[in-house]
Amino acid sequence: MVMTMKSAEATARPFTFTGFRRGFVAALPFILSNGIAGAVMGVAYRGLGLGFVPAVLFSLLVYSATAQAVTLGLWALPPPIAAMMLACVATNARYLVMGAHLRQLFHDLPRRLMLPILAILGDASWLMTVAEADKGRRDAGYLFGCSVPMAIGWIGGTALGYLAPLTPHGPLAVGAAFLPLAFVAALLPTQWRGQRSLMPWALSAAAAVTVAGTLGQSWAMLIGGGVGTLASALRGDDA
Structure with missing residues (x-):
């Protein structure tokens, strides 16, 4: 069978x-x-x-x-x-x-x-x-x-x-x-991996908030996303 x-x-x-x-x-x-x-x-x-x-x-x-x-x-x-x-x-x-x-x-x-x-x-x-x-x-x-x-x-x-x-x-x-x-928010549910996502997401949010006031919203999302991705990659997370 x-x-x-x-x-x-x-x-x-x-x-x-x-x-x-x-x-x-x-x-x-x-x-x-x-x-x-x-x-x-x-x-x-x-x-x-x-x-x-x-x-x-x-x-x-x-x-x-x-x-x-x-x-x-x-x-x-x-x-x-x-x-x-x-x-x-x-x-x-x-x-x-x-x-x-x-x-x-x-x-x-x-x-x-x-x-x-x-x-x-x-x-x-x-x-x-x-x-x-x-x-x-x-x-x-x-x-x-x-x-x-x-x-x-x-x-x-x-x-x-x-x-x-x-x-x-x-x-x-x-x-x-x-x-x-709006587009980034719509993608968030597909990227959630449970508690392992907390640390890179927190770092990403912190980096975005830090640069948002001087570089603007789009650069904040770009840099924040890069920081979170780098943290996840250095930790050895699976894609």
């Missing part, structure tokens, strides 16, 4: 269009939620003086709500390119762990198929796919299906927000200012 189950798992197709359809339907609500956040980002980009094409390309090529929100807080003229790149790397480091996990999960899927799927990988689509795999439904088609509505919402929302007749001041300016904090 055990051999039969292992044989069935080994011969199961790693990508199915049925899985894509299930994932797409399951992730449809993200078109609205990501669209709203993307619209705020689009209005904020217009307020910075970016053109329509560069604003949409940010959401298309960077495609990271957290990284884009943090770099939004770092924006200046001329743009601090090195600091922005460092912020993107730091805030997106978690995708190294996600990618490694997906490599084990879909080891039999050719890279020519997997790499385009990973281009629109999101935190929620990763979590949904891992949950499906835990139930015995391992399907990269589901991962792709989940990711597409999220990408449509974020990129399309950025475009619509930029083109909408909305002022980048007032309530929207407040919303844009809180985007970095």
Whole structure:
């Protein structure tokens, strides 16, 4: 019986269009939620003086709500390119762990198929796919299906927000200012590892509070996150 189950798992197709359809339907609500956040980002980009094409390309090529929100807080003229790149790397480091996990999960899927799927990988689509795999439904088609509505919402929302007749001041300016904090807060539950998380999280918070008054909110999150990550790595925690 055990051999039969292992044989069935080994011969199961790693990508199915049925899985894509299930994932797409399951992730449809993200078109609205990501669209709203993307619209705020689009209005904020217009307020910075970016053109329509560069604003949409940010959401298309960077495609990271957290990284884009943090770099939004770092924006200046001329743009601090090195600091922005460092912020993107730091805030997106978690995708190294996600990618490694997906490599084990879909080891039999050719890279020519997997790499385009990973281009629109999101935190929620990763979590949904891992949950499906835990139930015995391992399907990269589901991962792709989940990711597409999220990408449509974020990129399309950025475009619509930029083109909408909305002022980048007032309530929207407040919303844009809180985007970095909102995205980081949304990720916290997925990063909690029990009592072992207390020490690095405390160090991270202390470092962020220390520099927030002088360097600003975005630098505070970047430096605080780096301190916490370094403390965790030096202690030898698993990713």
